[in-house]
Amino acid sequence: MSRPHSSGSGRGTRSLPAGQPAAQPAVRDLSEGMAARGRRPTAQRLVVLEALRGAKRTVTAPELFDQLREDNPLIGRATVFRTLDSLVDAGLAQRFERPGHVYAYAACSSAHHHHLVCTVCNTTIEIDEAALGMLTRELESRHGFTVHHATLDFYGLCERCAQQESA
Amino acid sequence: MSRPHSSGSGRGTRSLPAGQPAAQPAVRDLSEGMAARGRRPTAQRLVVLEALRGAKRTVTAPELFDQLREDNPLIGRATVFRTLDSLVDAGLAQRFERPGHVYAYAACSSAHHHHLVCTVCNTTIEIDEAALGMLTRELESRHGFTVHHATLDFYGLCERCAQQESA
């Protein structure tokens, strides 16, 4: 029943290296995003954001947690989950449902996206909102429905996996 | 930690009432659907299918389990989960993801649907696959992606709720 993850006794936040140039995108974006929501740009949040941006594919919170643990054995499970939510809240990340009952996360800058998700390698391609425009308008007029927000995810094979599949 | 669900000691399957007319749609559909997959039309599967058809909305496995327990205290949790999968496999039901990490099920005849969901009254309007066709084809050609399956849900206001909103 007891979870693994034995570790030291670290508690609380660890400040950002204040003397650094701090001109890197992630640092600035985090500072701005957090400030906009009255929250603090902590080292943990920076680490999560950078890992998210470094990932070429969408990742789940547990995946990210395991990965981050390798370099930063002190980071907590709950912190990763909470941070991902904070990043979504700040508009720095996006959350969507992956088949099999897990949330997947991806770094993003703009508001809202939809995805092409490769079921083999999890590569994720963003589709912009505009692609949905026509479909949305047609459905609205046909069903008398007012669309506020949509989630759209296509699952299948990316170009590379499709080639390997046929090989 | 221990689950509730105390019950008797029933084991194994219970046969269908063989003497009955057995001309009701659910019985026949189940028999045919199961036969097509080399599986057996058991009483439990019939009960699940009928409950699914009787539901006016989509239901989750746990919801269905609780409901079925009222009339049939012997039915097992695992059986409900397994049966729903079997029904989906046989084309008698459809499974999709409900926000919050649960599978929802609905009896169905045709293949695959998407939804307009009213965020006020939870009314759900089905959209058929065809509406997506053009969008799918465009995305496939633009991104070299092979779409196998899509989830699409629009959230907003149905006609009635939109009127009450503006009143």
Add this chain to the structure above:
DNA sequence: TATATATTGAGCCCCAGTATCAAATCAATC
């Protein structure tokens, strides 16, 4: 009717996600 195969139900585990709370840290003020 006998026999092989499929299904069931209870109980267990797994794990994603959340709540809790004391400890640690930060920001603001003095």
Add this chain to the structure above:
DNA sequence: GATTGATTTGATACTGGGGCTCAATATATA
């Protein structure tokens, strides 16, 4: 620089959906 109040963190426990196991039992076929 020290004090203080608000935030954040990390460990842990809990929740609940879903899946697995396996002996008991029902069904299909010979």
